[in-house]
Amino acid sequence: MKIHVITGASDGIGAEVARQLAAAHGGQAGLVLAARSEDKLRAVAAQCRACGAQALVVPADLSHEPQCRALVEAAVQEFGRIDVLVNNAGMSAHALFADVQAQDLHWYEKLMKINLWSSVWCTHAALPYLKASHGQIAAVSSLAGLIGVPGRTAYSASKFAMTGFFEALRAELKSSGVSVTIAYPGVVATSIRYRGFNARGEPAGGSGLKEANAMSVEECARLILDGMHRRRREVVMSANAKLGRFAKLIVPAVVERAALAALKEEARPH
Ligand SMILES: NC(=O)c1ccc[n+]([C@@H]2O[C@H](COP(=O)([O-])OP(=O)(O)OC[C@H]3O[C@@H](n4cnc5c(N)ncnc54)[C@H](OP(=O)(O)O)[C@@H]3O)[C@@H](O)[C@H]2O)c1
Known part of the structure; x- marks a missing residue:
């Protein structure tokens, strides 16, 4: 049985990755599902168990290092090994x-803790087990981790940091047999932007991006799992994203204009 630890598994992309793993591997999948919302995790675990998978629910606020380390310990205690860590x-x-007012700037640090540091802490704790299993690390970065997106200084900073961390780690782990796949979703149809921080660090309650062409969460999870299955270095999810990445090197002003155009009118700089 292959043991997958998935962070942010209570909703959105992480929950769908868990469901698709359970559907594809049934009794061969051991899933360790972590996030803060225990009820939602239990519902995802029930869906996975219905496919024959074994699922352990670990409620945790992963913006705290001890809870990241406890998650890895819980996985090893239950299953004795870890094959895959999905930092999502x-x-x-x-x-x-x-x-952003000076007194509100602290939420930039909070965002870093969940988007970057939870990945660093979970990966550090899981690494000995991943080396033992010649396992895999997946990191869900973002297109905003390859191209700076206006209105998203904090988010882009956290995702660029993730990209740098996992690219460097990939090279360090080359001889160990542990692969690192970094996924770069564009706009995916989840509630993430509605829950995200606004300028005051409160839940935004709406999205500043144009959502009409958002990728489905099912397609996004499928692409991530396909990239992991092939132990790809990267999963860049659309032709536009692939183009934008290279265009940034040659015609950066065009890419900046395209990034601004992705914002709704009311979310643009005034
Ligand atoms: N949706 C997109 O358009 C998009 C695009 C590019 C990249 N991504 C990346 O994809 C990943 C998943 O996003 P999503 O769209 O699936 O968002 P989502 O539906 O909001 O899910 C986010 C998950 O992270 C968990 N989480 C948030 N804060 C946490 C904390 N402090 N401790 C533990 N778990 C926490 C949430 O669970 P709880 O609230 O229960 O803790 C939830 O399970 C994120 O890293 C996101 O940046 C998303």
Whole structure:
């Protein structure tokens, strides 16, 4: 049985990754599901068990290092091994930097803790077990971790940091047999932007991005799992994203204009 630890498994992409793993591997899948919302985790676990998978629910606020380490310990205690760590837990944020008051700037650090540091802490704790199993690490970064997106200084900073961390780690782990797959979703149809921080660090309650062409969560999870299955270095999810990445090197002003155009009118710099 292959043991997968999935962070941010209570909703959105992480929950769908868990469901698709359970559907594909049934009794061969051991799933360790972590997030803060225990009820939602239990519901996802029940869906996975209905496919024959074994599922352990670990309620945790992964913006705290001890809870990341406890998650890994709980997985090893239950299953004795870890084959795959999916660093997916994350939060969004949308605010123009000039609109953030000095007394509110602390939420930038909070965002870093969940988007970057939870991945660092979970990966550090799981690494000995992943080396033992010649396992896999997946990191769910974002297109905003390859191209700076206006209105998303905090989010882009956290996702660029994730990208840098996992690219460097991938090279360090080359001889160990542990692969690192970094996924770069664009806009995916989940509630992340509605829950994300606004300029005051409160839940935004709406999205600053145009959502009409959002990718389905099912398609996003499928692409991530396909990339992991092939032990790909990266999963860049659309032709536009692939193009944007290279265009940034040659015609950065065009890419900046395209990034601004992705914002709704009311979310643009005034
Ligand atoms: N949706 C997109 O358009 C998109 C695009 C690019 C990248 N991504 C990335 O994909 C990942 C998943 O996003 P999503 O769209 O699926 O968002 P989502 O539906 O809001 O799910 C986020 C998950 O992270 C968990 N989480 C948040 N804060 C946490 C904390 N402090 N401790 C533990 N778990 C925490 C949430 O669970 P609880 O609230 O229960 O803790 C939830 O399970 C994120 O890293 C996000 O940045 C998403």
